[in-house]
Amino acid sequence: xxxxxxxxxxVSVSEGALVLLRCNYSSSVPPYLFxxxxxxxxxxxxxxxxxTGATLxxxxxxxxxxxxxxxxxxxxxxxxxxxxxxxxxxxxxxxSGGYQKVTFGTGTKLQVIP
Amino acid sequence: EAQVTQNPRYLITVTxxxxxxxxxxxxxxxxxxxxxQDPGLGLRQIYYSMNVEVTDKxxxxxxxxxxxxxxxxxxxxxxxxxxxxxxxxxxxxxLFSSTVLNTEAFFGQGTRLTVV
Numbered sequence: 001x002x003x004x005x006x007x008x009x010x011v012s013v014s015e016g017a018l019v020l021l022r023c024n025y026s027s028s029v030p031p032y033l034f035x036x037x038x039x040x041x042x043x044x045x046x047x048x049x050x051x052t053g054a055t056l057x058x059x060x061x062x063x064x065x066x067x068x069x070x071x072x073x074x075x076x077x078x079x080x081x082x083x084x085x086x087x088x089x090x091x092x093x094x095x096s097g098g099y100q101k102v103t104f105g106t107g108t109k110l111q112v113i114p
Numbered sequence: 115e116a117q118v119t120q121n122p123r124y125l126i127t128v129t130x131x132x133x134x135x136x137x138x139x140x141x142x143x144x145x146x147x148x149x150x151q152d153p154g155l156g157l158r159q160i161y162y163s164m165n166v167e168v169t170d171k172x173x174x175x176x177x178x179x180x181x182x183x184x185x186x187x188x189x190x191x192x193x194x195x196x197x198x199x200x201x202x203x204x205x206x207x208x209l210f211s212s213t214v215l216n217t218e219a220f221f222g223q224g225t226r227l228t229v230v
Contacts, residue, residue, distance in 0.1 A: 009154065034218075043118070043204055043221030044157075090156060102147070102219065106156035 002027045004093050006105035014113050019063075019078040021108045023091030026072065033074040034092040035065055038107075044090060050074065061085070086112045116141045120205050120222035127195055127229055135190045135225050137205030143220075145208045146188040147172065148180065150201040151224075157204065163188055195229040202226050 007022040025031055032051045036044040048059025055067040061084075065076045074091060091105040118139045127133050139146065147162035149172075159172030163182040177199055179191040188207075192199060205222040 006156075036219075036221075041224075043223050044206075044219070045221070046218045049218065102159065104149075104157040106154060 002031065002093050002103050004091050004103055004105040006091050006108050008108055009106065010109045010111065012111040012113060013081045015083055016080050019076070019081045019085065019110065021076040021089050021110065023074045023076065023105060024072050025074060025091075025093045027093060032094045033065075033067060034094070035059065035063070035074075035076050036090045036092060038088045038090065040087070047076070047089070081112045083112050083114065086110055116220065118205055118207050118220050118222040120203075120225050122225060123223060124226050125228070127227070129196055129229055130194050133192050133195060135203060135227070137188045137190065137222060138186050139207040139220065140186065141207060141220065142185065143207035143209055144185070146182065147206050148178070148188070148190045149204045149206065150174065151204060152201050160190070195227075197229045200227060200229050
């Protein structure tokens, strides 16, 4: 069975500081990995995804994530936090093979301090 | 504009009174699903549908029903709502592709349901 673990339900960073949100997955077959962002009172929006190919994936709003198979991780980073990055972030996994069973992590709320 | 539309956005109801939350998408997506979002639990899948007349249970289907009579619509039905179904609900749709390259899920704005 697949699962996703997000370390830290709340993360606070200063404006301009590095953002690092952690995601580890468990999967018996190669996974496809996603990061979604949820702004207050909004639905989820795709930030980036890893399916195949390059393990460093760039997404919208300056975010990127690196798939590390040996560490079963897909951490989300951004070099310099902006106030507008304050939101909740969800990591998600789909198993390869076309069956679209999506498993979400429990989410990490990012607070950006001025 | 590509979108997933849920209605209503907010709903307060009483225990046992049947309700339906509608979901409609205009992207001709085969795959649609319902999630509930609860603090500390993330999003949990309730039901999903891979195409018209094809539905299946997700992780937390108890107390819910769905139907998929048309490709664009996927309503969520609570026959006899209970307070433990108070939650934030999201509908999502995506293409169904064996290559998984186009499986970005598009989410509705959410429906905040309170059952008293």
